[in-house]
């Protein structure tokens with residue numbers, strides 16, 4: 647465990663060093679999720695303005711038994727393998743696992759999350775069930791997917807979950823590349839369940855990513871707290887403000903941290919001193935928003951056909967069940 651933690655800290659330092667030298671300055675969104683970041687994300691999911699979680703739960707509640715029926719239909723008594731990429735609390739996977747139980751089937755679940763707090767929580771949640779075995783991977787999506795796919799047994803169907811619009815954190819070419827990686831880990835007839843947020847009025851999007859309670863601002867600024875603690879940084883947290891911007895041309899919400907003054911920051915473990923001009927920003931996250939056709943096309947180009955697509959009209963959110971060709 648110590649070795650793994652050391653490797654992740656080394657990667658963090660190297661990524662921070664590289665990404666703060668970019669123009670504009672950037673930090674990768676996967677680093678938003680330390681223990682406090684994961685707790686703040688759970689709080690965001692409960693905010694009235696962030697509707698993704700409730701919408702996706704509504705769709706899963708309504709269609710979990712259908713999804714499980716399709717997954718197990720042709721496989722006799724085989725034991726399905728369900729892999730969730732970026733599982734967070736594991737509550738959504740729990741809905742599918744309960745449907746598996748109702749169908750009288752056993753299953754194997756692999757949870758992948760870069761956040762140890764999220765992984766521990768989801769392992770606890772899923773660990774309550776007797777009909778599924780649970781394996782956790784504290785890894786990036788790509789490494790975790792490779793590790794989980796190695797457990798695939800011939801004849802057992804596999805379902806990969808990429809929920810919560812996690813796909814929206816990738817830019818368009820990277821999202822397609824990632825779906826192709828998922829496809830490569832699957833056999834023909836296996837499934838991918840993709841949750842993706844749809845374009846909606848700008849006002850609703852901005853409230854979801856810049857809420858009046860300031861929880862999303864705390865989630866974003868906590869990345870600087872994390873750099874100070876883990877990498878020996880000297881960020882003055884009060885000197886950076888949260889900004890959420892709707893980039894209409896690119897169909898994405900961008901989160902930034904804006905320097906409120908000209909200032910210098912040093913980051914010991916990255917061997918770095920960074921200068922900021924007043925108003926200069928660090929780009930910390932993108933959340934792409936889609937229309938239904940884009941989702942279908944992306945899946946088709948990655949080697950899938952659509953088995954089913956369900957839309958939550960209230961929050962404009964799509965849950966798509968893809969089948970590997």
Ligand SMILES: C[S@@+](CC[C@H](N)C(=O)[O-])C[C@H]1O[C@@H](n2cnc3c(N)ncnc32)[C@H](O)[C@@H]1O
Nearest residue numbers: 676679732733734759760761764786787809810
């Ligand atoms: C937006 S949250 C969504 C959580 C959950 N899927 C849901 O729908 O509520 C993203 C989750 O993915 C994890 N995560 C983000 N980037 C990751 C990466 N590159 N590799 C592995 N996990 C990642 C985070 O720690 C977090 O738990």
